[in-house]
Amino acid sequence: MHRMACVRLAYFSLLPLATTLGGVATTVQAQTMTAPQLVPRPAQMALGQGTFTLSKKSAVEALTPEEKSEAAFFAASIAPATGFAPAVDSRVGGRRADAINFRIDPASGLGDEGYHLQVTPHRVLVVAQKPAGLFYAGQTLRQLLPTAIFAPTVQKNVVWQMPVVSIEDKPRFAWRGLMLDSGRHFFPIPAVKRFIDLMAQQKLNIFHWHLTEDQGWRLEIKKYPKLTEVGSVRAESPGQGARNKGDGTPYRGFYTQAEARDVVAYAAQRHITVIPEIEMPGHASAAITAYPQLGNTDVPDYAPQVQTRWGVFPYTYAPKEETFAFLEDVLREVMAIFPSKIIHIGGDEAPKTQWDKSPFARDFMAKNGLKDSHELQSYFITRMEKFLNANGRQIIGWDEILEGGLAPNASVMSWRGESGAVAASNQNHPVVMASNGAYYLDYGQGRGANEPETIGGFVPLRRVYTFDPTAALAPEKVSFLRGVQGQLWAEYIADLPKLEYQAYPRACALAETGWSPAQGKDYADFRARLQTHVERLRAQGVNFRPLDVEGAPVGTWKSGEVGQEWVEKTWDISSSIAKAGTYDVTFQYTEGEHRLDISWAQLEQNGKVLARDEHTGLTGGATKDNVYHLVVPALTAGEKVLLRARVRADGGSDSNGEISVKSG
Numbered sequence: 001m002h003r004m005a006c007v008r009l010a011y012f013s014l015l016p017l018a019t020t021l022g023g024v025a026t027t028v029q030a031q032t033m034t035a036p037q038l039v040p041r042p043a044q045m046a047l048g049q050g051t052f053t054l055s056k057k058s059a060v061e062a063l064t065p066e067e068k069s070e071a072a073f074f075a076a077s078i079a080p081a082t083g084f085a086p087a088v089d090s091r092v093g094g095r096r097a098d099a100i101n102f103r104i105d106p107a108s109g110l111g112d113e114g115y116h117l118q119v120t121p122h123r124v125l126v127v128a129q130k131p132a133g134l135f136y137a138g139q140t141l142r143q144l145l146p147t148a149i150f151a152p153t154v155q156k157n158v159v160w161q162m163p164v165v166s167i168e169d170k171p172r173f174a175w176r177g178l179m180l181d182s183g184r185h186f187f188p189i190p191a192v193k194r195f196i197d198l199m200a201q202q203k204l205n206i207f208h209w210h211l212t213e214d215q216g217w218r219l220e221i222k223k224y225p226k227l228t229e230v231g232s233v234r235a236e237s238p239g240q241g242a243r244n245k246g247d248g249t250p251y252r253g254f255y256t257q258a259e260a261r262d263v264v265a266y267a268a269q270r271h272i273t274v275i276p277e278i279e280m281p282g283h284a285s286a287a288i289t290a291y292p293q294l295g296n297t298d299v300p301d302y303a304p305q306v307q308t309r310w311g312v313f314p315y316t317y318a319p320k321e322e323t324f325a326f327l328e329d330v331l332r333e334v335m336a337i338f339p340s341k342i343i344h345i346g347g348d349e350a351p352k353t354q355w356d357k358s359p360f361a362r363d364f365m366a367k368n369g370l371k372d373s374h375e376l377q378s379y380f381i382t383r384m385e386k387f388l389n390a391n392g393r394q395i396i397g398w399d400e401i402l403e404g405g406l407a408p409n410a411s412v413m414s415w416r417g418e419s420g421a422v423a424a425s426n427q428n429h430p431v432v433m434a435s436n437g438a439y440y441l442d443y444g445q446g447r448g449a450n451e452p453e454t455i456g457g458f459v460p461l462r463r464v465y466t467f468d469p470t471a472a473l474a475p476e477k478v479s480f481l482r483g484v485q486g487q488l489w490a491e492y493i494a495d496l497p498k499l500e501y502q503a504y505p506r507a508c509a510l511a512e513t514g515w516s517p518a519q520g521k522d523y524a525d526f527r528a529r530l531q532t533h534v535e536r537l538r539a540q541g542v543n544f545r546p547l548d549v550e551g552a553p554v555g556t557w558k559s560g561e562v563g564q565e566w567v568e569k570t571w572d573i574s575s576s577i578a579k580a581g582t583y584d585v586t587f588q589y590t591e592g593e594h595r596l597d598i599s600w601a602q603l604e605q606n607g608k609v610l611a612r613d614e615h616t617g618l619t620g621g622a623t624k625d626n627v628y629h630l631v632v633p634a635l636t637a638g639e640k641v642l643l644r645a646r647v648r649a650d651g652g653s654d655s656n657g658e659i660s661v662k663s664g
C-alpha cells in the first residue's frame with residue numbers, strides 16, 4: 001500500500017502512555033494482505049506487527065462525560081455481535097489489561113472531527129480534540145475488527161482481533177451529506193434511523209431531509225394542521241409499470257414533531273446534523289392544497305391538489321404578505337425542532353408560469369421594482385433569508401437560487417451539474433457539490449436486465465468515485481467548496497430495501513471523496529477495499545447492489561479519440577485471450593458528453609478474423625446491446641490478438657469508456 005505514510009509518533013511521545021506503546025512499526029512494509037480494508041481510507045495509516053484482542057475482560061477507559069459518552073457508544077456498538085459490552089471505566093491510564101482508552105485532548109490539533117488511533121497488543125489509545133473525533137475513531141475501530149462485528153446477533157467462534165496499527169485521520173471536507181426525499185415516498189422512523197446509522201459508519205455527517213413536496217407534506221406544523229391533515233395525503237401514486245396511470249391507492253404519511261426531534265437526537269448522537277428542507281416557492285402543491293389562499297388564486301384553472309404523478313408542477317406560493325407570514329410561522333416551528341445552523345429552503349424547479357399570469361404577482365413585481373419573475377424568486381428567497389438570518393440561521397438552496405440574484409448570505413447546492421458551484425463560488429458564496437452528473441444516487445448504476453427501475457440517468461460506482469468535485473472550480477475558489485452530497489430522490493424508491501440498493505455501495509464512494517485526502521485517491525484501491533466493506537454491509541443485512549465483476553479494462557477510449565464519423569479502432573487484448581473459447585467483449589461508457597455507437601466487433605490474429613459479431617450497440621446515456629459475443633474456434637498461441645471495432649461517438653468526440661473481456 002504505497003499510500004501508507006510513516007506514522008508520526010511524536011505526538012504520542014508526549015503522553016505518559018508512550019512507554020506502553022510498544023510494537024508499532026514506524027515504517028511500512030509490503031503488508032497489503034493484512035492491511036485493514038478501511039472505507040473511507042484514512043489520511044495516514046501505518047501497520048505494525050501483532051494484534052490486539054478484544055474480550056469480555058477488555059475495558060474502555062474514559063474520564064470526562066464527553067469521553068464516557070463516546071466510549072459508551074462504541075462499547076454498545078460492538079455488543080450485539082460480540083455478546084459483551086466492555087465496561088466503561090474511568091481509570092485513565094489504569095492498570096487493566098487490554099483496554100481501549102478514549103481521550104479528548106483540546107491541544108491535540110486534530111480539529112473538529114479528526115482523531116489519532118494507536119493499536120498496540122494490549123492497549124488501544126484514541127485521542128481527539130472533539131467528541132466527533134472519538135466517534136469516528138470508534139467507527140474505524142469497528143472496521144479494524146472482523147467484518148462479523150457488524151452482525152446484529154452474537155457471532156460464535158470469532159476472535160475479535162484487530163491489527164497493531166497507527167492511524168491519524170481527519171476529513172477533507174466539513175460537509176459530507178446524503179439527502180433523503182421523504183416527500184415522494186414516506187420512510188418510517190425506523191428506516192430513517194437505519195439510514196442515519198449507515199451514514200455514520202461511512203463517516204458522513206449531514207442528513208439533508210427533504211420534507212415537503214408536491215406529492216406530500218411530511219412534517220407536522222402545529223399552527224397549520226391541514227398541512228398534514230390534507231397535505232400529507234395523495235389520492236394515488238403513479239402505477240407500477242404504467243407510470244402515467246394512477247394506482248388507485250391513497251398514500252399518506254408524516255412525521256410528528258416529537259418523531260422529528262427524536263431523529264435529530266438520534267443523528268446528533270452519531271455526529272450527524274439534520275438539515276431540514278422546506279421547499280419554496282415551488283414544489284409546493286401539497287401546502288397550497290391544504291391552504292389554497294397561499295397560491296396564485298387569480299390564475300386561470302386554479303385547482304391545486306396533492307400531486308399524484310411525478311414531475312414539476314406550476315403551483316408556486318403567491319408573493320402575498322399572508323404567504324410570507326405563513327412561511328415564517330412554519331420556519332419558526334422548524335427551527336425549534338432542528339437546531340442546525342443551516343436551513344434548506346429548496347428553490348429548485350419553481351416554474352414562473354403562474355407568477356407571469358397572476359395579476360397579483362405582476363402587480364407585486366411592478367410595485368417592488370422587480371423586472372421579471374426571476375427577480376421575484378430572488379426577492380422571495382432573499383426575504384426568507386433575512387428572516388432566518390435574524391433568527392441566527394443561514395440558508396442553503398438548490399442552484400436555481402442564483403437566478404435573478406443570489407441572496408446575500410446564501411450557500412448553494414449545485415445539482416444541475418457543476419455550473420451552480422462555479423457561479424456561486426465565483427461570487428464568494430459557499431457551495432456544496434450535489435451534481436446530478438455524479439451524485440444523484442437515485443439514477444441508474446448498472447445496465448443489466450436485472451437492474452430495478454430508476455428515474456433514469458446513469459451514475460455507476462466508478463463515476464461517483466472518480467468525479468472530482470473541485471475540478472470545475474477556479475483554483476482560488478476551491479476554498480468555497482464545503483463538501484459533497486449524494487441525493488436519493490424517491491420517485492422510484494418506495495421502501496428501505498430499494499433505498500439501500502440505490503445508496504450502497506455508491507454512498508461509500510461519495511463518503512471517501514468527502515473524507516479521504518485527494519492525494520492517493522485511486523479507484524482500483526477503493527474497489528479492492530470495498531470488497532471487504534460490502535461484507536460489513538452484508539453482515540447487517542443491507543440490501544446493497546452487488547459489486548460488478550470488474551476486471552481491469554483491456555482497452556479504453558478517451559475524449560477526442562473517436563469523432564462523429566465511423567472509424568475502425570483496434571486494441572491489443574492478447575493478455576485476455578490466450579486460447580480458443582467464447583468471449584464476451586463489453587464496451588462500457590464511463591463519462592463525457594457523448595455516447596459511443598458500435599456497429600461490429602471482431603478478433604484478429606495476423607490479419608485473419610478469428611471471430612466476429614455484427615450488431616448495433618450503444619453505450620452512454622442510452623446503453624443497449626453493448627456486449628459482443630465472440631466465439632474463437634482456434635488461435636495461434638503466443639501471437640498477438642487484436643480487437644477491432646467500428647465505432648463512432650454520437651454528437652461529438654467527448655466520449656470515454658472501457659472495454660472488458662469475460663470468457664464464457
Ligand code: ACM
Nearest residue numbers: 348349398415489
Ligand atoms: C432537484 O433535483 N430538483 C434539486
